[in-house]
Amino acid sequence: MTETDKNIDVSVWRGGPSGGSFQRFEVPRQDSQTVLDVVAWIQQNDDPTLSYRFACRVGMCGSCAMMVNGEPRWTCRTHVDKVLKNDRLEIAPLRNLPVIKDLAADMDPFFDKWRKAGGVFHPTKSRNDPVEEISPLEEERQNANAGIECINCGVCFAACDVVAGNPDYLGPAALNRAWTLLNDTRDCGSQSILAAVSQGGGCHNCHSMGNCAHFCPNELSPMTSIAGLKRATALSILRSGS
Amino acid sequence: MIRPHRSHPLWLAFVLHRISGLALALFLPVHFWVLSLMLTDRERLDGFLLLTENAVVKLAEFGLVFLLAVHIFGGLRLLAMEFLPWTSRQKTAAAAAVGVSILVSGTFLFQAI
Ligand code: HEM
Ligand code: SF4
Ligand code: SF4
Ligand code: FES
Numbered sequence: 562m563t564e565t566d567k568n569i570d571v572s573v574w575r576g577g578p579s580g581g582s583f584q585r586f587e588v589p590r591q592d593s594q595t596v597l598d599v600v601a602w603i604q605q606n607d608d609p610t611l612s613y614r615f616a617c618r619v620g621m622c623g624s625c626a627m628m629v630n631g632e633p634r635w636t637c638r639t640h641v642d643k644v645l646k647n648d649r650l651e652i653a654p655l656r657n658l659p660v661i662k663d664l665a666a667d668m669d670p671f672f673d674k675w676r677k678a679g680g681v682f683h684p685t686k687s688r689n690d691p692v693e694e695i696s697p698l699e700e701e702r703q704n705a706n707a708g709i710e711c712i713n714c715g716v717c718f719a720a721c722d723v724v725a726g727n728p729d730y731l732g733p734a735a736l737n738r739a740w741t742l743l744n745d746t747r748d749c750g751s752q753s754i755l756a757a758v759s760q761g762g763g764c765h766n767c768h769s770m771g772n773c774a775h776f777c778p779n780e781l782s783p784m785t786s787i788a789g790l791k792r793a794t795a796l797s798i799l800r801s802g803s
Numbered sequence: 804m805i806r807p808h809r810s811h812p813l814w815l816a817f818v819l820h821r822i823s824g825l826a827l828a829l830f831l832p833v834h835f836w837v838l839s840l841m842l843t844d845r846e847r848l849d850g851f852l853l854l855t856e857n858a859v860v861k862l863a864e865f866g867l868v869f870l871l872a873v874h875i876f877g878g879l880r881l882l883a884m885e886f887l888p889w890t891s892r893q894k895t896a897a898a899a900a901v902g903v904s905i906l907v908s909g910t911f912l913f914q915a916i
Binding site: 630631632633659719722767768769770771772774775776784788789791792794 | 806808809811813814816817824830881885887888
């Protein structure tokens, strides 16, 4: 990386669960610099007490998401070029989640909701059974494939205004997971998944405002998956007559 | 100001749908009350109908029809998007077809009046 003589004016949120404020840093501008590079530079060269989270740096692990100039983003694959406004960056912990410290949000509510939405696999076979053949052409398999590349980054959860307004709402990622599982023919838990996504904070809370699909870094559309759940729950009521 | 995470078309469509829905909920009771005057108080109804000659009221009427149209087609859009598992290209084509047919039939209607 080559350093240029330009600096970025960076505001970073500092604080804990009970509150905090933005602190300003000057960070040298570099070629091909990512937002995660900026945060790492501050921690390594200016203030070693800055807390943040990352692991893979290549968009696989989903641990580096933060609010960048008010938008949720995976910071390791967000180039500063793309998001810089008047040479300024504002970096904050993910929205809609409690803060542990500085830029590290507490992901527990996010993952608790995955389980609550029925996202744990319900197996039909044991290791002694032969491996089941699944055609990639089946409609159900294609539905599942469309949503399966989720890296659990929480970007959609932070983008969704229904999550912001309703603490019980399961959120786009958990419901997207439930939809892929519902379409997995090896899973035998359809009824429990449909019951889980129809509860109080379930799929029917979604207003199709599409923030989730707009910001998902893997270009998934949780909104489309949730629409699938709305259809599936409606159909199951017609079928069972109750 | 619209916060950065909300600046995209689907979010604006959501807000427009909510505002038009709320505005309709406020307007319709008044509308039905005015219509009921036809049975209970003809003279007051005529008074109201005279108002519709006023340019400001005409503009307001345009606003109401616009709200109703936005809400109905926005609502139909949502129902189609959520209940018909189409690909986005099919949806764009269907929306365009509905749009054009409304334009054509609407023009016929206006000429008939
Ligand atoms: C005539 C055809 C109509 C259709 C097709 C329609 C359709 C819809 C749909 C699909 C929604 C759900 C939107 C969402 O999930 O966010 C909705 C919401 C709503 N509608 Fe309608 N509607 C119609 C008429 C009306 C009328 C006459 C009123 C006024 C009394 C009204 C008031 C509302 C309100 C207040 C909402 C809530 C907005 C929101 O949740 O964002 N609608 N409508
Ligand atoms: S489409 Fe549904 S889940 Fe996605 S952001 Fe909007 S309300 Fe949230
Ligand atoms: S659906 Fe997309 S935005 Fe949401 S957690 Fe998965 S990868 Fe992240
Ligand atoms: S650090 Fe793994 S996705 Fe960004």
